[in-house]
Amino acid sequence: MNKVLEVRNLSKIYGPGCPHCIESTGPEADTNLCPHCGSVVAIHDVSFDLFEGEILGVMGESGSGKSTVVKALYFDQAPSGGEAIFFDGDTQHELFALNAARQRWLRNHRFGMVYQNPNLGLNFNISAGGNIAERLLMSDLMDYGAIRERAKALLARTEVLLSRVDDLPKHFSGGMQQRVQIAKALATQPPLLFLDEVTTGLDLSVQARILDLILEIQQELKTAMVVVTHDLGVIRLLTGRAIVMKYGRVIETGLTDQILEDPQHAYTQRLVASAL
Amino acid sequence: MNPPILQVEGYAKHFQLHEQNKLIPSSHNVSLTVRSGELTALIGPTGAGKSSVLKGIYRTYLPSAGRMLYRDALGHELDLALAGEHQILELRRREIGFVTQFLHCLPRQPTLDVVAQPLFGLGVARPEARQRAADLLSAMSLPERLWSVSPATFSGGERQRVNLARGFIARPRLLLLDEPTASLDPKTAECVIGLIEGLKAGGTAMLAIFHHPETTRRLADQVVELAPPPAVETLLKEIA
Numbered sequence: 001m002n003k004v005l006e007v008r009n010l011s012k013i014y015g016p017g018c019p020h021c022i023e024s025t026g027p028e029a030d031t032n033l034c035p036h037c038g039s040v041v042a043i044h045d046v047s048f049d050l051f052e053g054e055i056l057g058v059m060g061e062s063g064s065g066k067s068t069v070v071k072a073l074y075f076d077q078a079p080s081g082g083e084a085i086f087f088d089g090d091t092q093h094e095l096f097a098l099n100a101a102r103q104r105w106l107r108n109h110r111f112g113m114v115y116q117n118p119n120l121g122l123n124f125n126i127s128a129g130g131n132i133a134e135r136l137l138m139s140d141l142m143d144y145g146a147i148r149e150r151a152k153a154l155l156a157r158t159e160v161l162l163s164r165v166d167d168l169p170k171h172f173s174g175g176m177q178q179r180v181q182i183a184k185a186l187a188t189q190p191p192l193l194f195l196d197e198v199t200t201g202l203d204l205s206v207q208a209r210i211l212d213l214i215l216e217i218q219q220e221l222k223t224a225m226v227v228v229t230h231d232l233g234v235i236r237l238l239t240g241r242a243i244v245m246k247y248g249r250v251i252e253t254g255l256t257d258q259i260l261e262d263p264q265h266a267y268t269q270r271l272v273a274s275a276l
Numbered sequence: 277m278n279p280p281i282l283q284v285e286g287y288a289k290h291f292q293l294h295e296q297n298k299l300i301p302s303s304h305n306v307s308l309t310v311r312s313g314e315l316t317a318l319i320g321p322t323g324a325g326k327s328s329v330l331k332g333i334y335r336t337y338l339p340s341a342g343r344m345l346y347r348d349a350l351g352h353e354l355d356l357a358l359a360g361e362h363q364i365l366e367l368r369r370r371e372i373g374f375v376t377q378f379l380h381c382l383p384r385q386p387t388l389d390v391v392a393q394p395l396f397g398l399g400v401a402r403p404e405a406r407q408r409a410a411d412l413l414s415a416m417s418l419p420e421r422l423w424s425v426s427p428a429t430f431s432g433g434e435r436q437r438v439n440l441a442r443g444f445i446a447r448p449r450l451l452l453l454d455e456p457t458a459s460l461d462p463k464t465a466e467c468v469i470g471l472i473e474g475l476k477a478g479g480t481a482m483l484a485i486f487h488h489p490e491t492t493r494r495l496a497d498q499v500v501e502l503a504p505p506p507a508v509e510t511l512l513k514e515i516a
Contacts, residue, residue, distance in 0.1 A: 001362065051362060208383035215382065219396055237382055240365050255335055255361055262337040266294030273295075 003087050004192055004224040005050040005073070010082035012068050015039025017080070025247060027267060032063065032247040042068040043248045046082070052191070053222040055214075057239030057256060059229060061271075065248040066228045070194040073226070074113045075103045086110070088191065108138040112185030112223075116197035118177035121184065124170040128160060128180045131169065135187045154183040158213060175206030182213060186221075193217075193225045199234060211237055232275045236260060244268045278311040280347070281450055281481045282333070287342035289328045290511060299512065301505035302328040306342070308483070308500045310450065315472070315482040317492045320502035326485045329502070330452040332357075333483070334374045335364045346372075349449060369397050373448035375456060379427055379435045387413070387430075387438055388423045394446040412441040416467055432459040437468075444471055451475065453484035457491055469494060 013021060018037035025032050025041040032041050043065035050056050058066040072079040073095065084095040088110055098106070115121045122131050132151040141147055152162055158179040169177050178198055185193060195214065199207040215238065217223055227238055235242055235256060242259050244252040244267070252265045263269045285307050291300040303325030310316045318326045331337040333344055333356060344356040349371060354363070368374075373394070381390045388409050389396075395405035413423060416437045422430070427438045436459050443451060456472070457465040472495055476482065486492045492499060505511065 001366065049362075054362075054365075204383075212382055212384065236380060241361055253361075254338075255364060257336045258338060261331070262291070264292075264338065269294055 002052045003049055004052050004054075005087070005226075006085045007049075007069075007073070008047045008083050010046040010069065010072060010084065011044040011080050012042040012065075012072055012077065013039050013044075013080045014042060026249045027246040027251055030247070032065070041248050043072075043079075043245075046243075046245075046250055048243055048250075048253065050192075050224050050226065052224055053218060054241070055218055055225045055227055055239045057227050057229065057235040057242035058245060059232070059235050059242055059271075060245035061230060063247070064245040066230075066245050067196050068248075069245075070113070070196055070226055070228055074111055074194050075107055076113075086192065108135065109188050110190050110192065112188070112190040112193040114178070114181045114185050114193070114195045114198045116200050118169065118174070118181050121181040122169045122177065124168060126168070127166045128155060128169050128172070128183075129165040131180060132184050132187050135184050139188045150187070151183075154187055155180070157186075158183040159209070173206075175202050175210065178202065178206075178210055179213070182210070182217075186217065186223075189221060191222075191224060193223050195225060195227045195229075197229055198227075200229070200231065207234075214238060232260065232272065244271070278313050280309045280311050282310040282347075282483070283343075283345045284308045284329070284333070285343045285345070287329060287332055287344065288340045288505075289325065289332050289337055290340050290505070299508050301325075301508060301511050302337075303332070303502070304505035304511070306500075306502060309498070310481045310483045311497070312449070312481045313476055313479045314497040315476060315484055315495050316498045316500060317496035318483065318485045318500050318502060319487075319492060321504065324502035324504045326502055327454055330374065330454055330483065330485065334368070334372065334452060335359075336374075346450070369394075371449040372452070373443045373446065373450070374452040374454075375439050375443035376454050377436075377439075377458070379439050381427060383428065384426050386424045387418075387427050390427060390438055391441045391445055393442060398446060408445060409441065412445055412471075413437070415471065416441060417464065433461065433464065436460060437464065440468060440471075444475060447475065447478060447480060449479075449481060451480050451482045453482060455485050455487060458487065465491075 016037055017039050020036040021034040021039055021041055022044060024034050046069055058069055060066045071077045073084055086093045086095055129151045132154055133147045136147050136150060155165060160176060160179050169180050199210050239256045242256045243250050246267050252268050260272055263272050287306040288304050289302045306329050308316055320326055328337060332339045339357045345353055346356050347353050388406050391409035392405035418437050427435055440456055457468055
């Protein structure tokens with residue numbers, strides 16, 4: 001099995017930061033807000049490995065920092081510290097040491113991201129097909145006919161009606177917008193995909209189809225994924241391993257069934273016991 | 277005698293519930309051996325921690341004490357209690373199967389795909405995997421009209437057959453079975469017993485929880501009887 005991603009001691013602090021930030025925040029302090037300088041310690045000391053074809057769950061309540069982890073790895077937000085190595089075939093990329101152009105290249109070619117809010121992942125003012133074409137263009141596919149064919153194939157794959165290829169995503173339902181986002185993220189067949197609360201807020205039946213789709217993609221393309229969600233059902237059905245976060249720190253990691261059936265940390269025990 | 281592929285020595289499991297500040301004993305001082313092509317039966321009263329032994333081996337539970345030495349297909353020996361998470365996931369994918377009493381599957385997934393899932397994971401082509409799932413389901417006389425729908429609405433006995441078929445399909449080297457015939461009618465139970473015998477003959481090692489002495493007598497090469505774990509007070513003294 002090949003390693004795809006290695007994250008070490010990732011941290012992100014919003015605000016000036018001070019020498020007391022770390023000791024004054026976290027699960028024991030019961031806050032992520034530093035009382036001395038008012039900075040928010042969104043994440044601190046987050047480490048994990050991800051292998052080819054593996055789905056890792058990042059779980060925790062709102063404010064636990066779980067989204068910040070994927071946003072840092074996708075270069076949406078620069079981290080305050082730590083490192084991440086992306087293994088791409090024979091090449092290793094030290095993500096946070098790359099210049100902006102190289103980071104953009106990786107983002108457009110080798111990574112995919114699906115946001116909870118389709119607004120962030122899609123351009124609502126161009127057609128569904130156009131959204132996908134945009135990503136293909138960024139990844140150097142230039143032939144119009146080839147791009148259009150590819151876009152159609154991707155939308156068909158994610159079960160978006162082909163008759164709506166030229167419609168604007170803002171006129172789509174939430175579930176369909178998510179499927180266009182997934183099609184767009186998959187356009188370059190990236191080996192690494194980030195999914196941030198992708199099924200939150202969707203109808204249960206739509207959720208099920210999206211989960212189906214994600215698992216099929218994982219099995220077909222061996223895509224490694226980091227799935228951020230507060231939904232324990234999604235964690236159980238999609239992921240093999242999971243990390244549990246609270247106030248920016250990882251408090252527990254393990255195989256998903258072990259975390260759900262034999263949680264070790266008091267907080268995880270409470271979280272699992274509260275699930276419907 | 278066939279070579280052992282799993283040796284459990286002094287396994288114990290207790291749960292530490294932080295919120296209530298309670299220690300719950302589950303399994304205590306369990307030792308057993310499972311050999312390839314043989315079945316070891318776990319028997320004992322409810323609450324003796326039988327399921328917790330299976331879950332400890334599969335790493336659904338983190339063991340509190342003991343060693344679980346497993347010899348893999350390449351002949352390497354490793355302690356399942358200490359193995360890395362990725363090692364365990366790889367073993368689950370290739371070598372170790374677990375049929376629990378619960379069926380977790382994706383919503384709306386057709387039964388045929390639920391059963392074929394372990395083969396999909398091993399990279400078997402979908403049509404072939406589905407064909408093998410169909411063969412197995414018809415051997416267990418699950419009506420064909422149910423194959424294309426999700427098991428969500430199935431009866432207990434129907435679900436159990438789906439669960440068993442999914443556990444059997446990839447012919448794992450080690451198969452853990454939690455009361456495999458519990459909610460089956462006598463005829464279907466008979467058929468499942470036949471399939472278990474077939475797996476044994478094919479070399480699969482099995483560790484199974486049984487409640488019926490008759491099933492135990494027919495299938496088990498070894499029987500391990502568990503006693504309920506000691507009271508919390510005794511356990512606390514031991515740990516201290």
